[in-house]
Structures are given as C-alpha cells and as structure tokens.
Amino acid sequence: MVPATQERTRWIRVGSSLDPDNDRAVEEALQPLLQAGKPKLVLLFASATHDLECVASRLADAFGEDVVIGCSTAGELAPDRSSLGGLTLWALGGEGFTVSLGMGQGGPEGLRQAANEAAHCLDRLERRAHTVLVLLADGLCGDQVEVVRGAYDVAGVEVPLVGGCAGDDLAMQRTHQVFGRRLLRQSVVAAAISSDAPLGIGVSHCWEPRSAPMLVTASTGTEVISLDDRPALDVLLEAFEAPEDVRTNAEIFTSWVTTRPLGIRRRDRIEIRYVAGADFTRRSLKTIAEVPQGGLAHLMQGDGHSVLEATQQACEMAAQALEGQPMQGLLLFDCVARRSVLAEDRIVEEVQRINSVRGDLPVGGFYTYGEIARTRGAGGFHNQTLVALALA
Template sequence: MATQAGVGLSNNKDSRQAGYEACSLAMKKAGVENPDIVIAFSSAELNQNDVIRGINEASNKAPLVGCSDAGQITNEGPNKGGVSVMVIKSDSIKFIPGTGGQISSGARESGAALAKDISGKTAEPLKLLMMLTDVLKGNGADIVRGVQDVLGQDFLIVGGAAGDDFQFKETYVYYYDQVLPSSIVGVGLSGNFSVGIGVRHGWTPVGLSKKVTKSSGAVVEEIEGKPAVTIYEEYFGKKAEELKAEPLAIMAITYPLGMSVEGSDEFLIRDPITVDEKGAITCAAEIPEGSEVRLMIGSEDDAIAAAKDAAQKALEQLGGVQPKAVVIFNCIARNKLFGRDAGEEIQAIQSILGVNVPLIGFYTYGEQAPIGGNVARPFSCFHNETVVIMALG
C-alpha cells in the first residue's frame, strides 16, 4: 500500500454538502475508504459545524484535524470561500492527533498540553508535529515554546495559524467532530518515512539595523528610543498620522520588519498591522525588547523565487524519494501581495514538486517552522509573511 493521498475541493454554498463533497472527492482520488487521517481547511464564512459534519459523514468518522482559513490551496491553485480536504492512508506513517485546549488560559501552557497529549498516545518516537492554532487570542511564539518545553528545542514543528477570511475576529480549529474556537490542535507523525521542509520568505533587508528599546509582546513602542513608527517615517517621509491603521498594513505587505535571529543569518519576518497615537506599532507576532530589526523589501518576483527555493529545499531533504503528499502553510500577506496573480506562486511550487502530487494548504495568520527549513538541526519559530512547505515521502 505504501502511502496513498488525495485532495478534494468544494465551493458548494451548502456547508455540510461542501464538506461532504470535498472529502468524498479526496477519498476517490486517493482510492481509500477508511483514511488514517483527514486534514481539512475551510472558509470561516461557512457554518463550521456543518462543514465538519459533512466531512465526517464522507470519511466514516476518520481522525480529523484542521482549521478555518483565509483561503484554501490545492493542486488547482488558490481558492476562496470553499472547503479543501486531504486524506492519507499509509502503512509507513502513523498519525497521532491531539489537542492543547483553549489558548486564552495560557499560550505556552497550551503548546505544552498539545505536546503532552500527542506524545502520551504513542510509544514510538515522534518525527514531527504539524500544528494548527489560533493566534488572535494568544502569542504564537509562546505556543511554539510550549511544545519545545515538552519535546525539546530541536524537535521539528511545522504548521500554520488559523484564519477567518481576513476579518481578524475569531478562528476555529477542528478535532475529530469538534469545532473549537481560540484553540490549538495538531497531529504527530511517527514511523518509517521521509520528510522535507522548505521555509522561505524572499524579503531583503534595507537600511541599518536598529534596536527595539521598548516593547511588550507584539506591541513595539520604541526603536532606538524613538516611537517605533519612525522606522517607516525616516524611510518613506510620511508622518505617523498617514501611516495609522490600514495604510501601514498595506505598506507592510511589501515592507515588513525583519528580526535578527541569534546564530543565523536568516530574518524572522514580522508583519506590522496598526499604529497608535503614540507611534507604537502592533505586529502580527512578538518582537522582544532588545531585538535587532531592519526594514525589509520584497516583490512578486522575489516571492516566487522564494517559493521555488522552499520547494527545492523540501525536495532535496526527501533524499531522492518522490513526495506522496504536500502541505503548504502560506501567509495571507503573500496572497495580498500577489493579488490576482497568487496562483503563480503555487504553480512555481508545483514546477519543483510535481503537478500531480496531492497538495493541500491554506493562507494563514502566521507560520510555524524551523528557521531556514533545517530538518537535521531544526529550531522552530513563529513566522510571518513566509511560505512553509511540508513534503512527505
């Protein structure tokens, strides 16, 4: 049997029917009746409970993990407003689903709870953890740290933050037949299989490195002793009033902040969202006080090149084994950068991994992955504006 996978997509406006159709199509393509794992991503515009009900009816209540999203990704390219499902059956990979509960009671604690739940269900060593989490109610970086507290700093973590179609109000994760708000779920993988991870953003630093002198979580108050917004004012010549709210969020799609990482020449991308009256910038993820940051610049061409490079890295790590299934976690900001041309990025990935390899993914509110996609010596972090590719062989 080896590993069989299939992907289905439905844009049916009837939520239950959309779930049923997507899962039925995935099972038909995989040629399986009782999958080992179901991975599902759905528009938050649909009735979440009905979507999961439809998927469970089609899959014979197979183990399921998934989340609401800001857009689906399949072999057909980007999609909005629908349901995408991947089913996998394998005699070489064991899938262990788990949950860490609601993260509002403590993001780091929820990450640790997820790791304990999954690792406690198997005696076999885990190879990796695929994690899906809310980040509107908790610190994404702390969730990753919580997993590492249990499984170790060098444990391989990949995943994405759930979305709600760019509304930023409430996201959901799926666990078997449950739809859980503000929560975290995941699936551990063990067994005899190959995995390749590609992680790239494509942004290039401009200007000098500057020190964050005052911050709290995702709110950067001062950079080099000045209001944080001055890093944009000095470069673009615009006053803080002009950069408040939406204008900065739009500008940051092309000019995010890059945070230096000790021991690496890679930058962790941070996506500025709003500016307050004092010039403090709220980002989509934390920037700790004392961090060195730089303004970053990017383009569609750079983003496509980064996606191809990520796919190539994932393929190389499979060691000559052909990918059987591919999962993509792609930041919604990248989708906004491309606009109508978002499909070009997915095509670039497929040009490396193969157009017929079952592929699923979603547009995220953040990504979890090792810096640089290093599987041999992974140090997983929380990213923004980055494409993460997981290939299973």
C-alpha cells in the same frame, strides 16, 4: 480527482471544492478520499463561510472522529488553484505512517499551555524513523510565539514543528479549530506524524533587509515602541520615505506597510514579523507576534517577485530534504499577507511555481495568520512566509 501516490501501500489524497453550499462542498471534496480507503489523518481547511461543525461531523461519520483535525482559513490551497471561500481536505494513509492527535484549550493568554497539552500526543505516538508535529492554532488569540514555546517544551530538539494559525477570511473577529467533531476557539490542535520514509521541511520568505540591524530598545508583547532609542513608527516612515497620507491615515498605513515587515535577527536566519498597524499617538508599531526587547531587528522589504521566489524556494527545499527518495505529496502553510501582495494573475503564477516542484502529486494547505516552522535553533514562528512539508 487527485491521483494516488505511486506507491500503493502509502498514499496522500487531496479533495477540494469551491461550492458555497455546505453539503455539496463536502460531498465534492470527499470523493478523492473515499476512493483511497481508511485514512490515518484528515486535515480540514475551510473558509469561515462554511459550517465547520457540520463539515467536521460529516468527516467523522465517514472516517471516525479520531483522525480529523482542522481550522478555519483566510484562503485555501488545492491542486491547481488558490481559492477564497473554499474547502480543502488533505489526507494520508496506508502503511509506513503512524499518527496521534492532540488538543489543548487555552484563553487569551493561554496559548503556551494549550500548545503544550496538544503536543503531548507525541507521548502516544508509535515512533518510526522520522517524526513531525503539525500544529493548528487560534490565529487571533494572544501571542502566537507562545504556540511554538509550548509545543517545544514537549517535543524538544528532536521533533520538528510545522503548522499555521487559523484565519477568518480577514474579518479579524474569531477563528475556529476542529478536533474530531468538536468546534473550538482559543485552542491548539495537533497531529504527530511518524513515518518510515523521510519528511522534508522548507521555509522561505525572500524579504530583504532595508536597514542595518537595530536594537529593539523598548517593546512589550506585540507592540514595538522604539528602535535604537527612537520611536519605531518614525524610524520606519523615515527609512522608506513614506508619503504624507501614509503618515497620517491608519488605514492607508496598514495597506502600505504590508510589503515592509520587520525582520527578527536569529543566529542562522531572519524571522519575519508582520506589521499589522501603528499607534500614531505613541508612535509605535503593532505586530501579531512578539518582537523581543533587547533583540536585533531589520526593516525589510519585498514585492510580488520575492513572494513568488519564496514559494518555489520553500517547496524545493522541502523536496530536497527527502534524502533522494521520491516525494509523495506536499502540505503548505502560506501567509495571507503574502497572498495580498500578489495581483490575481500572479496568484496563478504562485500555483504554477508550486506545480513546477510537485508535478502531478497531491498538494493542499491554507492561507494563515502566521506560520510555524522550527527545525533548529531558537524561534520558529513566522509571518509573511511559506512553510512546506514534503513526505516521501
């Protein structure tokens, strides 16, 4: 059981289970939440091996369907562990919070409209001193950058965005989103949270540029065709002196390129774009989010050490943004591509890094197919990045 926060009028609780049986898993994960009282928000993060519609119905029966949103995952985060095939519930309640939920139904090209509709939950929110919009989106539907754009159209510069894109245990077939009792696809669900106390956001990837910035001379959607007027695939292979099997085998290339993403140059930062594959005929790179033509891009590189450094840095950044007030708990959105870089013993070390910041406070989240964090400036969609939301 996860302990309640120190202040009795405000609480965050996290419950989790690794039991493959759907009913037993829900029962186990529910226990810490049931002891806390009526929540104002319950976030459900569960492996696609679970019956998410059944789980959502159980949560709605327990707390009301007006407090539940969630999604399928590529792994789950809970106190003291990182899991695959599990179920995590993250909930908040008590005084000092107000919450409003929203959803939008899109299509293969409709994520912007879906996010826009979901973000209108801000219109119904009783505003307090600090507000954030949490977004959970289909992870295999269109260009994920459109989720940020659609939500920003409503939230504007005043309300920061955080969240992640749903997974399906790396099957890459379909993901699901949960809204109340409803199981959705090609959608965006949202929770607008407003708090009397500060909310802190931390974002870090710790990938380092391997190249000088290059002009994206040709791209279309999520395909990068050329960098500095040369085929993008050739540029990447030559820069990293790729071995012969990487140059000729698509499966080997996809595994090899996991630690060699692209970095999109923004005014105040570099946003990471995961390279999901290559077209060996067109000599282009395939990403899961837009790399804008005419922008600047770096070839990036990292390893297990940099992944762990980013974990601690993001959590510390979120905690430090609480204006000196004690942290009540953490909500994490961690890229599954970061997890794949770590051997099993180093995944344990990642959990230890999180624990070094959160202490014995509640923490939960999931492994995503893309992360959302917009606090300022352009952009706000990330890959191979950890996004942390701390609540005071």
